[in-house]
Amino acid sequence: MRAGGSGALAALRTPVGATSAALLVLLVATAVFAPMLWAERAAAVDTNALQEGASASHLFGTDTLGRDIFHRVLVATRLSLGLAVLATLLGVLTGVILGAAPTVLPPWAGRLVTSAVNIAVAFPGLLLALFFAVIFGIGTVGAVLAIGFAVAPGFARLTHTLTASVSGRGYIAAARVSGVGRLRILVRHVLPNIAEPLVINATIAAGSVLTAFAGLSFLGIGVQAPAYDWGRLLGEGLNRIYLSPWSALGPALAVIIAGLAFNLFGEAAAAAAGGRERVDHKAVPPEKSTVDSGGQASDGVLAVDNLRVSFPGPAGWVTPVRGLRFTVHSGEMIGVVGESGSGKSLTALAVSRLIESPGLVTADRLDFRGTPLLTRSERELRPLLGTSLAMVFQDPMTSFNPTQRIGRQLAEVAEVHHGQSRRAALELAVDRLESVRIPDAAKRARQYPHEFSGGMRQRAMIAMGLMGEPALVIADEPTTALDVTVQREVLRLLARIRAEHDAAILLISHDITVVAQTCDRVLVMYAGRIVEDLPAAELFTAARHPYTRALLAAVPDLDTDRDAPLAVIPGRPPEPGDLPPGCPFAQRCAGADEQCRTEEPALVQLGTGNRLACWHPGESEVDGRALENVTGGGAE
Structure with missing residues (x-):
């Protein structure tokens, strides 16, 4: 899970990530310390303060037994967050197993698992949760299982997609050739490389799981008395919302804040991971050019x-x-x-x-x-x-x-x-x-x-x-x-x-002919740099770089033999991240020599308005063609 941790650290550097992380820290601290500090006060029955409204002594009012709703909300943080995290872990673990199963199972069994996952994904998550709740029964355990299995298909689909994208890499093929078993490849090579998106999506899903769990408790399917979570408190306070709004708004506000904290932190981590590709950003590329002097x-x-x-x-x-x-x-x-x-x-x-x-x-x-x-x-x-x-x-x-x-x-x-x-x-x-x-x-x-x-x-x-x-x-x-x-x-x-x-x-x-017709000057670029700079009027008569001349030669005109193949430049430009030594055009240039393949020429001034980057510039004529022969006349 090291990748997920680095994504979390990157997320902390953003305003949204820092704010959501602060909310998460506050929620965890409340979950740890609230039951120790206020459990007795939350459970204290006061027959003289039954169903009171919000006041200085009872911020969210009291319930039907006179218990302080504000302190009950704080104490319920532990159970609400704990059950949400537990259901999320169950869903992620089940989803990873189902999503990775086709990698280690025989093909027919893998297709069967994939088909089952695809069918499950087609159903809304809440509908699946209610379906599993009926199967596992009413109560805390049944709610955890229901919600965990309801979110599992989404993680199974994600795991299957990520696994497929990694399985084609070279190091996976090398491991297979070396005789490494499928399960070992999955554990050692595949899962570590897909951990980051799984962790980020689990963080986002935790907010939705928290809301879903509160919903089940609100409906009476989740946490049962005498235990209570935010959803149960919300259900109890809803009956009196017109007389004492805070009895319901207090638990609802807790659910909203916790859900937003999980979702926003997950989104911030995803954004940070998307803008970072495990590269040392301190290694800033050099600013001084070595070629264009x-x-x-x-x-x-x-x-x-x-x-x-x-x-x-x-x-x-x-x-x-x-x-x-x-x-x-x-x-x-x-x-x-x-x-x-x-x-x-x-x-x-x-x-x-x-x-x-x-x-x-x-x-x-x-x-x-x-x-x-x-x-x-x-x-x-x-x-x-x-x-x-x-x-x-x-x-x-x-x-x-x-x-x-x-x-x-x-x-x-x-x-x-x-x-x-x-x-x-x-x-x-x-x-x-x-x-x-x-x-x-x-x-x-x-x-x-x-x-x-x-x-x-x-x-x-x-x-x-x-x-x-x-x-x-x-x-x-x-x-x-x-x-x-x-x-x-x-x-x-x-x-x-x-x-x-x-x-x-x-x-x-x-279109080099369009440029020749309309412009005063032409900059010819190749592999990220200017290789020739000359007046447009001289383009067809004085171009000296082999690449410029090749571009011109590839333009058909009225004299082009229609039975002969069109002129093309052999090969393809180099990738920006894999430039060869020497002149980038050397591999495609018929006149390249050893110097061209080892030293990159600088862009030097040849005269008024002309610059060239070539060790062996061509002749002044370009296939003997004048400007009007190629363009069909001057520009209007």
Whole structure:
């Protein structure tokens, strides 16, 4: 259970986890000490104080025998918590046995157990508890067995799923090859690796079990007199709730607080475990780049110097974006191209401050309009990023709230960042929709995202960015999944925004010809870093990196032989957590030599506006093709 303990410690570092843990400590202390301190007072009969209401001497009033309900609630904590924990342990143990049974049983027996568990899971837990209560009889023991067996199917399903996910690992196969028995594999190799989620789910389930047990006692099926728990006290006080509300509200409040404490702590532990993958977070990745030595970032709308984006992994930090340096000036349009996984979108998210924990963004410099983004709080940056930076995502359908009208979502930007009234903000939203050529904008503003076509949603997303005065528009694959006509309209719209607002645009795309037609400069990314930086006008005539040239060669044109296979780049990009030594492209490059496979080239300045990271750059011509041959003409 060591994994579960580490999850609990991580949960204590969160506000919710710390608060719920404090409540649990208070409940345990009450369960331990209350019977010692107040058992006699809780049992004392006072015929002169029968059924009194709440007062200074009796906070929750008294019952039909004059016993103090407040002290009875405190004393009942031990039995209530004890029975809930006992029923939870029974359910978890039974569920683990049933869930792991198919691993050690013959196949036919395993299928039989799995089918029985699937049938049991289909029934509501309360219905199962009542069913088992009838079988085991009324009383404390019967209630524990009923609730324990009622929650067991859920844990059996969870255990079976987790066991199946672990059983395919290499160390399990190695143990089988070594002749280790099934039961030993289960105990030594499988169960320790699924302990953490089981412990976390057991903590969450304890709150539900506590509530269910109180429910059975309330119905008279659980704890019987003379013993009492919170559920029994609640049942006794409900008859007088209109005359003395606290006689019922007191026990109910105890059930609610205890249930919330278990559930919240379990949720906090689950969240902490989800953001942590057993990695040493103190081992922060190095901030100094060892490869990109040229082209220091200068002043501009966006200045990026040695940008790194890292995520924790099982073997340490993984850095999909490594040491980027570039600058975007006002009115400039820069294209970022590369295969999937090259780090293009992560770069855009890092610049927009959208990388969430446990991701880590570091940079020697990351300035937007002269303001450092990494050293300012989110509250300080909100007025700047909310008004001067526009983000156009690849799929606007997932960026718009499907339950709100388009106009309402656009207007919210003006209300929050500009302090405009609801009416004025909505009028501005309609105006912005008109500016991006959406017909009948007033009517469209009252429609929902699903009523827009793909191209209109993309234009509406651009209109949202225009609700402020954007100095930088980051367009992440804005034309993906759009037909050629709509793609052309979106690109024209971005060009018009650039011209009218003098806005800088960072265009991320897989389509290198689109970038060549619309951008001033091209950044070619591979394996998390920039491998070539050159003017777009020189892309088809002066590209020197083998990867850039391979991307260009893979673009068919009118002269392409239709009977020949399309040109492709052999192999696939390396995984961010498993980069080979030397140049990451060496394994796919026909011209790579020993130096390429052992030393990674730095990104060096070749001249005005050109940077290259290659030991053996190619010739200046790219298959003898000029720009107009490949793109079919210049950009409009």
